[in-house]
Amino acid sequence: MTVWLLGDQLHPDATPLRSADHVLLVEAHAFAERRRYHPQKLTLVFSAMRHFRDDLRDRGYDVTYLRAETFGDALEEYFEANPGDDLVGMRSPSHGADEWRRRLVDERGGALTLVENDLFLTSRADFDAWAGVDASDDGESGTAVTDEGTAFRQEDWYRHVRRETGILMDGDDPVGGAWNYDEENRETPPPEWSPPDVPRFEPDGTTRGVQAFVAERYDDHWGDPSGFRWPVTREEALTAVDHFVSVRLSEFGDYQDAMRDGEWALCHSLLSAALNLGLLRPREVVDPAVAAYESGDAPLNSVEGFVRQVIGWREFVRHVYRRAMPELAEANQLGQTASLPPLYWDGETEMRCLSEAVGHVRKRGYAHHIERLMILANFALLYGVDPAELNEWFHLGFVDAYHWVTTPNVVGMGSFGTDVLSSKPYAASANYVDGMSDYCAACPYAKSETTGENACPFNALYWDFLKRHEETLRGTGRMGLMYSHVDRKDDAEWRAIRQRAEDLRTAAAEGEL
The missing domain is CATH 1.10.579.10 (DNA Cyclobutane Dipyrimidine Photolyase, subunit A, domain 3)
Structure with missing residues (x-):
């Protein structure tokens, strides 16, 4: 079986990999000329994909890694070498991506079967059942969530997810007796306080090669390409989790809403990029944080605040996006039309x-x-x-x-x-x-x-x-x-x-x- 994984599905234990013997990865380049993505964003995605390729090969997978201008060009090359192949992939959270992928494959004589994306904590069916929306229309057809005046509220969803998963629960009640500790999480640090060091992942040869490619190919893009520090491998991502839990989590809650001149990270986890690439699953960042609370190494207000960001808000916006697209992208109830100032x-x-x-x-x-x-x-x-x-x-x-x-x-x-x-x-x-x-x-x-x-x-x-x-x-x-x-x-x-x-x-x- 050939598994086609996307650049934001880079988990070594993604469900389709468990029965795969061949993996297809496509690194397309032309899309980043149409949109001037930050060079560090492009470096992150391409480097993470190339490291994932190398890791799969080290684990014994047969990997076809195609670098092409477009996904269509890459699939043309793939099906010339593998006519009529059946591909298996995971659903994408981005609106319209799955229909587009199916069309590309169908036009080249192949077939694409898509399975549930297991890099989130909750499924489409979970949310639709909770929300009481028509699960026969999974949102891909563009049925807006507001068709019947419905507005979803994150707090209700967050409590539902905690009850269903048992995360920070004491039986039927939230640990500590409250669902959130927002009132404790609005402190500003005193002048003498210094934030902990930020982990830095030095670029290896693969990443430096990507940096050179991005600098040459996308030399007119907005943003500073230097100082790249983001985790690009599974090992680095897990190291980043350990660092956050052991070094930054204890003060995260108090100062999570604070801003300080000259400081860009404070005590924030800096894990969102690795999560959104699929290098980490939500439980892999939530469970260590909860364990830190249970062992007395982190206060409840910090742990709950972080848990809410991951299993509450991140999961929530993924589902609301799915249900509310494509209308959501063009929504403008206030009729605002000004251009961004320089x-x-x-x-x-x-x-x-x-x-x-x-x-x-x-x-x-x-x-x-x-x-x-x-x-x-x-x-x-x-x-x-x-x-x-x-x-x-x-x-x-x-x-x-x-x-x-x-x-x-x-x-x-x-x-x-x-x-x-x-x-x-x-x-x-x-x-x-x-x-x-x-x-x-x-x-x-x-x-x-x-x-x-x-x-x-x-x-x-x-x-x-x-x-x-x-x-x-x-x-x-x-x-x-x-x-x-x-x-x-x-x-x-x-x-x-x-x-x-x-x-x-x-x-x-x-x-x-």
């Missing part, structure tokens, strides 16, 4: 928080979840950026980004393009940034001012956003307090706010913010 590409802005966050993405292809949601997405939301354009930027820029990852997070959560994931927009002024970071202390803009040339851009844009979208947002869940503040402002204040917001948009569009 600062998202060059990082050139006096706003310290944005300069730092964009700089992290440019340098490493990574920023942690609060930087993503409350700095990068929040500013674009207030500015009025088209959700699809912001989604494309995230897709290109992050080493852990795939369409199924970014679309729910960016279009749904960050841009509030739909209420399928959230009942309110994640919009915030400078108060939030100041409360969760030390950025404002080093910023020339005044965090406490709304209007005037020195006022923090977040403030005027925030109030202008609420006013512009009042018809949609007033009365939306948890927005009552914000609109009580809107109602206190008089006409003169609103004129000043609108003028300041207009001036800010002009300055940002001209690269002068």
Whole structure:
């Protein structure tokens, strides 16, 4: 049996491999000329695939590894040598990918059988049964989850998964008596605190070869190709898990929402890229974290917060994406149409928080979840950026980004393009940034001012956003307090706010913010 695995299905024990004697891997190149992916993202994917190839061969598999311009070109070559072959693959979480793969194979005289993707903790059937949606339509036909006004909530799903798996459960109750510890996970580190060292995986000969190829082939791509540090093998990924659990997990919870000038990683796990490549399964990162709590080596608030990210949110967005596509990708309930300002590409802005966050993405292809949601997405939301354009930027820029990852997070959560994931927009002024970071202390803009040339851009844009979208947002869940503040402002204040917001948009569009 020949198993065709994709570049995000690189687990050595993926179910189809258990009965395979031949494995097909395709490294296609032309797609990355159509989209200017971060060079570290391309290095990560191609290097991980080549290491996976070598590992399979060392384990005795017969591997056909084809480097080609397109998948179609590679399959043409494969079926010329193996006419009429039957292939087995795992389903892809990306919308439309499975139909596209079947078509490519069918057109070349082969057959493709797809089995469940076992690199997630929960299956399509699990989610559909929980959600009460029609399992006969698995989402691939484009039936939107909102057809009957349904909006799924992550907290309900998260509790369901914990009950079903027994993770952090004490019988029918959550360990510790609470389902989450968000209130304990909003601390900012004191000035004297230093984050633990970040693990660095030095490129070997294979990775250096990929770096050279990427540098030559994609020399005009956005992002810094140097300083590559991501795990590209199963062994490195497991080492990264051990490092997080033993070194970073204990303080992860307290500071998971914090931002600090000059620090890009804090105590975050940095495991999302390895998970999304398939080098790790969810239980392989969750179980060691739970074990650390049970042995007294990590506090419950840290462990629960991490577990929720993996078995709650990651699983949830994968399924909501599947059920809500293709409408989700184009959702834009607020009708926002502005283009991304140049600062998202060059990082050139006096706003310290944005300069730092964009700089992290440019340098490493990574920023942690609060930087993503409350700095990068929040500013674009207030500015009025088209959700699809912001989604494309995230897709290109992050080493852990795939369409199924970014679309729910960016279009749904960050841009509030739909209420399928959230009942309110994640919009915030400078108060939030100041409360969760030390950025404002080093910023020339005044965090406490709304209007005037020195006022923090977040403030005027925030109030202008609420006013512009009042018809949609007033009365939306948890927005009552914000609109009580809107109602206190008089006409003169609103004129000043609108003028300041207009001036800010002009300055940002001209690269002068």
